[in-house]
Amino acid sequence: MISHIVALLLAILLAGIYFSTSGRKHDVKLNIPTKRSFWYIGTPEFFVDPFGFIMECIEWSKGELFSFRVMNNTVIVLRGIPGRDAFFSKGLDFMAGYRMLNPQLVDVMPVSEIKGDESWAGFMANFIRSEVLERMYPTMLQDISKIIDTWGHSGATDPFKNVYELVFALSMRLATCNEFCDDPTKVKALMRIFDRLEAGSTPTSVILPWFPTPARIGRLLAGGELYKMISDVVQARKKEGRREDDPLQVLIDKGFTLVEITRFIAMTLFAAVTNSGNVLCWLLIYLEVHPAWKNRVRTEIQDFLETSSSIQSQPSVAPIANIIANMGTEAMEAQTPNLDLCINETLRMIFTGTFMRRNVAEDIFVSGTRIAHGTFLMYPTADLHFDPSIYPSPHSFRPDRWSPEAVEDRKKMGITFLGWGAGRHVCVGKRTALLMMKMIVVLVMAGFEADIVDERGQMLKELPAAKHDMLFKVCPTKDNVLLRYRRKPIGRD
Ligand code: HEM
Numbered sequence: 001m002i003s004h005i006v007a008l009l010l011a012i013l014l015a016g017i018y019f020s021t022s023g024r025k026h027d028v029k030l031n032i033p034t035k036r037s038f039w040y041i042g043t044p045e046f047f048v049d050p051f052g053f054i055m056e057c058i059e060w061s062k063g064e065l066f067s068f069r070v071m072n073n074t075v076i077v078l079r080g081i082p083g084r085d086a087f088f089s090k091g092l093d094f095m096a097g098y099r100m101l102n103p104q105l106v107d108v109m110p111v112s113e114i115k116g117d118e119s120w121a122g123f124m125a126n127f128i129r130s131e132v133l134e135r136m137y138p139t140m141l142q143d144i145s146k147i148i149d150t151w152g153h154s155g156a157t158d159p160f161k162n163v164y165e166l167v168f169a170l171s172m173r174l175a176t177c178n179e180f181c182d183d184p185t186k187v188k189a190l191m192r193i194f195d196r197l198e199a200g201s202t203p204t205s206v207i208l209p210w211f212p213t214p215a216r217i218g219r220l221l222a223g224g225e226l227y228k229m230i231s232d233v234v235q236a237r238k239k240e241g242r243r244e245d246d247p248l249q250v251l252i253d254k255g256f257t258l259v260e261i262t263r264f265i266a267m268t269l270f271a272a273v274t275n276s277g278n279v280l281c282w283l284l285i286y287l288e289v290h291p292a293w294k295n296r297v298r299t300e301i302q303d304f305l306e307t308s309s310s311i312q313s314q315p316s317v318a319p320i321a322n323i324i325a326n327m328g329t330e331a332m333e334a335q336t337p338n339l340d341l342c343i344n345e346t347l348r349m350i351f352t353g354t355f356m357r358r359n360v361a362e363d364i365f366v367s368g369t370r371i372a373h374g375t376f377l378m379y380p381t382a383d384l385h386f387d388p389s390i391y392p393s394p395h396s397f398r399p400d401r402w403s404p405e406a407v408e409d410r411k412k413m414g415i416t417f418l419g420w421g422a423g424r425h426v427c428v429g430k431r432t433a434l435l436m437m438k439m440i441v442v443l444v445m446a447g448f449e450a451d452i453v454d455e456r457g458q459m460l461k462e463l464p465a466a467k468h469d470m471l472f473k474v475c476p477t478k479d480n481v482l483l484r485y486r487r488k489p490i491g492r493d
Contacts, residue, residue: 032076032369033061035068042069051468054354058380065369070101075376077354078366080383081414086366087357087379088415088423095120097356100376102472124268125428127247128174130329133432136173138325140436143169143181144443145321151448154486159284159452160476163440163483164277165191168269170436171276175268177248179233189229194269196222227262234258276433278474280440283346285481288452288460290397296338301445304335317447324442332438339438341399347419348385349397353471354378355418378471381418390416448485455480 035057037043045053046068057066057077065083067076078087144166151157168191172181180186196218234252236242243249251261287294305320324332357377364371371377386394390413391401400406410416420427427433444450452460464477 030067030074030076030369033057033064033066035066037069040071042071042073046070050471051353054378054380054471055468058382065367070376073100073374073376074372075101075378076369076371077378077380079380082367083379084384084415086364086371087355087377090359090364091361091424092357092377093360094357094425096358096360097376097378098472100358101356101378102470120264120267121425121428123264124271127250127268128429128432130431132174133435134329137329137435138322140170140173141321141325141439141443142318143173144440145317146184148443148447149316149318151485156453156457156482156484158480159281159483160278160481163281163284163444164273166440167277167280167436168194168273170439171269171272174272174432175247175265177230177233177246178244179236180229181246186229190226190269193222193226193229194266194273197226197266198270198274223262223266226266227258230262230265231258234261272429272432272436275474276429276436278476279343279347279350279433280437281476282350282474283343283437283441284450284483285452285460285463285477286346286349286397287342289463293338293342293397293399297342297441298445300336300338301442304332304442305446317443320446321443324439329435332435332442336438336442338399339441340434341402343434343437344402344417344419345397345399347474348391348401348417349395350466350474351385351419352380352382352466352468353473354380355421356472384416384418444485447487449488450483450485453482453484455482457482457484 035043035045041047043053045056053068054077057068060066061077061079063079065076065079067074069075078084147166147169151162165187169181169187172187172190176190180190199215199218230248233248237244237249237252248261251264256264287297305324355378357379359371359373359375359377361373363373384390388394390410415422420430454460454464460481464479464481466475467478468475
């Protein structure tokens with residue numbers, strides 16, 4: 001049966017190629033470079049390797065706008081400063097853009113906003129507002145210390161798994177329920193579900209959203225498992241007449257259905273985990289390759305810990321987590337400015353994908369090109385992040401670019417940094433993400449001597465290449481790296 005369907009699809013594909021009429025190098029109607037496309041699927045290269053395809057087009061189009069097709073839809077990639085101004089100031093639709101062009105989100109994004117007028121982003125922002133973060137701070141610090149205390153005295157682990165797990169556990173606190181967060185087996189189970197949801201998201205999901213490929217079946221099953229885990233907790237609370245002080249209770253009290261709750265949790269985890277986890281791993285890598293900055297950050301953390309305690313030589317980081325917790329979130333934020341500089345610079349260098357939108361209003365004009373109603377749009381971050389007139393020697397890691405004076409100086413150029421978004425859709429999780437990353441770096445550096453090494457255990461001399469598997473995501477490294485650690489007395493070296 002499956003082989004018949006595959007044969008039929010192949011026949012449709014070949015017919016499409018044969019009868020294709022739109023394989024032009026230059027689209028006369030749009031008057032911009034346009035990639036060859038085929039009936040039904042559009043531009044095939046986009047589906048094979050979206051990141052590689054867009055990067056190759058950026059070279060090929062020589063700074064001009066360019067277009068390609070995803071099925072019957074025109075996608076225009078805006079460029080440079082005029083493109084930036086149109087992309088971030090007009091009323092373009094955020095959800096519609098990502099739902100179509102980022103297959104990772106096809107199944108988890110809602111098709112409409114939350115009940116009433118509240119947007120999903122606004123609703124999510126409410127879950128991570130300052131009072132909630134302040135209240136959760138001690139528990140989140142304890143979550144980290146419980147996990148890193150299981151690492152033992154010394155060892156080497158894959159940061160894209162183990163450091164990522166820390167971010168995952170913290171994000172679960174912000175999006176799920178106490179029953180999951182207090183049970184390490186549930187944290188691991190949810191992480192596996194999340195991996196399958198992400199791994200099942202291939203570009204084919206855009207062309208054939210209904211086709212039961214093994215990847216898609218895997219994703220649906222993972223979604224089903226998440227639904228079942230949540231449903232069990234909701235039923236147990238109902239049966240026992242029990243209430244908890246956690247995000248799930250808020251969703252239940254708001255009258256959300258189980259499907260809506262499952263979607264909200266999956267979306268929040270996607271928004272919170274993937275970028276924060278991978279940015280944090282890259283931060284550790286960048287610090288390793290730039291030892292002067294690593295030393296600055298280490299000294300800053302020692303100073304911060306000394307102002308908070310005189311604890312020496314503990315077998316666990318739990319006591320230091322308690323003391324940091326008592327100082328509140330603002331102390332951590334204010335006393336680690338070098339970490340801020342390094343995180344921003346890491347984001348500038350590693351966040352190299354594209355933003356996505358759809359023009360759902362009237363036609364607009366950018367650099368003389370008409371962007372018709374219904375057109376999908378992309379904007380590459382590299383057009384700003386690697387523009388030497390904005391960031392001299394753009395490929396060098398220079399955290400000093402983020403000093404308050406340098407930032408103030410760049411303000412006259414308008415939007416120059418997209419690491420946390422810009423315009424109408426600035427990241428609502430910026431403060432949360434920074435705090436999560438800082439909590440983890442501080443506790444890991446407080447408890448361990450830690451270095452990033454290559455998979456043979458050799459010191460990293462240069463940056464590893466990134467494995468660009470998604471367009472809007474900070475991706476992991478292509479070759480494995482390891483976090484090598486050895487427990488140290490807590491306090492000054
Ligand atoms: C290092 C971690 C993170 C990075 C680099 C990051 C980056 C971004 C960027 C660039 C955007 C704008 C996308 C666009 O305009 O197309 C965005 C939006 C958003 N982010 Fe984050 N984010 C991070 C962590 C988080 C966390 C922890 C949360 C929530 C818990 C979150 C929630 C959101 C939401 C809801 C939006 C959509 C805002 C809207 O529609 O107005 N993000 N993020």
